[in-house]
Amino acid sequence: MEKEVSDVICPLPWVHLSSDLDGAMRICCNTYYPGTIVDKNDRTISIYEIETLEEYFNKSSLVEIRKKMLRGVRPKICSKCYDQEDLGIISVRNKFNEIYNKNEKYRKQLLDTSEDGEIEVKVQSIDISLTNVCNLMCIMCSPRASTSLKKYFDMNKIEYDKNFYQKASNKSANDITIKLIENLGHDLGEYLTTGGEPFLNKAHLNAVKMLVKSGESKKIKLTYNTNLTIWSEDLAALWEEFKLVEIHISIDGYGKLNEYIRYGSKWNSILRNLEKLKGRKNLSIQIHCAVQILNIFNIDDLHRWISSINEIEIKNIYFNYVTEPGWLDIRALPWSYKKLAWARILKILENKDCRFHPNMRDLMLYLKEKNTLLEADETKRVVIKKKLLRYQEHNQLEDICEMVPELKYLF
Numbered sequence: 001m002e003k004e005v006s007d008v009i010c011p012l013p014w015v016h017l018s019s020d021l022d023g024a025m026r027i028c029c030n031t032y033y034p035g036t037i038v039d040k041n042d043r044t045i046s047i048y049e050i051e052t053l054e055e056y057f058n059k060s061s062l063v064e065i066r067k068k069m070l071r072g073v074r075p076k077i078c079s080k081c082y083d084q085e086d087l088g089i090i091s092v093r094n095k096f097n098e099i100y101n102k103n104e105k106y107r108k109q110l111l112d113t114s115e116d117g118e119i120e121v122k123v124q125s126i127d128i129s130l131t132n133v134c135n136l137m138c139i140m141c142s143p144r145a146s147t148s149l150k151k152y153f154d155m156n157k158i159e160y161d162k163n164f165y166q167k168a169s170n171k172s173a174n175d176i177t178i179k180l181i182e183n184l185g186h187d188l189g190e191y192l193t194t195g196g197e198p199f200l201n202k203a204h205l206n207a208v209k210m211l212v213k214s215g216e217s218k219k220i221k222l223t224y225n226t227n228l229t230i231w232s233e234d235l236a237a238l239w240e241e242f243k244l245v246e247i248h249i250s251i252d253g254y255g256k257l258n259e260y261i262r263y264g265s266k267w268n269s270i271l272r273n274l275e276k277l278k279g280r281k282n283l284s285i286q287i288h289c290a291v292q293i294l295n296i297f298n299i300d301d302l303h304r305w306i307s308s309i310n311e312i313e314i315k316n317i318y319f320n321y322v323t324e325p326g327w328l329d330i331r332a333l334p335w336s337y338k339k340l341a342w343a344r345i346l347k348i349l350e351n352k353d354c355r356f357h358p359n360m361r362d363l364m365l366y367l368k369e370k371n372t373l374l375e376a377d378e379t380k381r382v383v384i385k386k387k388l389l390r391y392q393e394h395n396q397l398e399d400i401c402e403m404v405p406e407l408k409y410l411f
C-alpha cells in the first residue's frame with residue numbers, strides 16, 4: 001500500500017539546492033528572511049564549506065524540515081507559503097507540488113524517505129547565482145543584490161549589510177559553481193539564475209558551457225530572472241542546446257515608470273532585447289512584476305502593454321510583493337487607496353480575453369490584507385514622501401506624481 005503523504009509537503013527540501021548570493025544555504029528563495037539552513041550549532045551553512053551533497057542534505061536542519069512535513073506539521077521556515085495559502089493565494093509550494101507530484105524520481109525519493117528524514121540525494125533543481133553584480137539601481141533593492149547601489153547607499157549613509165556585500169562579491173564563485181554542478185550527477189533538470197543580473201554572471205556562463213560540453217544540457221531547463229536591459233550573445237548562443245529556457249523578465253511598469261523604479265534601465269533597451277527573443281524555439285517568457293506603492297495604480301497600463309505584445313508569447317504575469325523596504329509595501333496603503341487600486345484590477349478582470357486572471361485575483365487578495373504594523377498614518381506618509389524626494393533628487397528624476405497622480409493625493 002502506498003505511504004500516505006501529508007498535505008503540507010513541499011518537494012524542495014528533497015530536490016532543490018539553493019544558495020543566497022553570499023553563499024548562505026537556504027531552503028529556497030521564497031522564505032521570509034533569512035530562511036537559511038543551519039548546522040547543529042545553529043550556524044548558517046555556507047556553500048563554500050559543503051563537503052558532499054549527501055552530508056548537506058542529511059546532516060542539517062533539512063532533515064528536520066522533511067520530518068515535520070512528513071508528519072503534517074508546517075515548518076516555520078516555510079511560513080510565507082502557508083500564510084499565502086491561508087489567504088487563498090496560490091503559493092510557490094503549490095506551484096512546485098504541481099510540477100513534482102508528476103515526477104517519478106521525486107515520488108520515489110519521498111516514499112523512500114527514512115523515519116529519520118534521511119534521503120537518497122537526487123538534486124533536480126538548483127538556484128545558485130553567488131554574485132550581486134548588477135547594472136541597475138532599483139528603488140526596492142540594496143547593495144546586497146546590486147553592486148551599482150553601493151555608492152548610492154554609502155553616499156546617503158543608508159545602512160546595509162556590508163559583510164553580505166563582501167561575500168556576494170566573492171571572486172571564487174566560479175570555482176564553487178563549477179565544482180557543485182560537476183558533483184550533481186545526472187539528475188539536474190532545472191538551473192535557476194537570479195542576481196545581480198544573470199546575463200552579467202560569468203560563473204553561470206562557464207557552468208552553461210560545461211553543461212553543453214558534458215551533454216547534460218538537453219535535459220535541463222534554464223531559468224533566468226533578468227532585467228533584460230542588457231544582452232549576452234555568448235550565453236544566448238548556447239540556449240538552443242538546452243531542453244528549455246524560461247526567461248522571467250523583471251518589469252515593474254510601462255515605459256518611464258519602469259525606468260523610475262528600475263533606475264538605470266532604458267525602456268528602449270528592453271524593447272530591443274525583447275526583439276532578440278523573437279523566433280527562438282525553446283523559449284518560454286514570463287513578466288515578473290515587483291508590486292509596490294509606486295506601481296499598484298498603474299498595473300492596468302502594464303497589463304495593456306503586455307497584452308499588446310504580438311510576436312512573442314508571454315506565458316504569464318507573475319507578481320512578487322515588495323515587503324522590504326516596508327514603505328513600498330502596498331499593504332501600507334490607506335483603505336481608500338487600496339479600493340482605488342482594487343477598482344483598476346477589477347477593470348482588467350472585466351476583460352474576458354485576459355489570460356492572467358488567477359494572478360490578478362491573487363493580487364487583489366494580497367492588497368486586501370490588513371497589516372496594522374504598516375498601515376499608513378500621517379507620520380509614515382511623510383516618511384514615504386521624504387524617501388521618494390531624496391531618491392528623485394539624487395537620481396535627478398522627475399516627480400513620480402507626474403506619472404502616478406494618485407501618489408500626489410496620498411501625501
Ligand code: SF4
Pocket residue numbers: 010011012013027028029030031077078079080081092093096
Ligand atoms: S514550502 Fe515554500 S518556502 Fe518552503 S521550501 Fe517550499 S517553496 Fe520554499
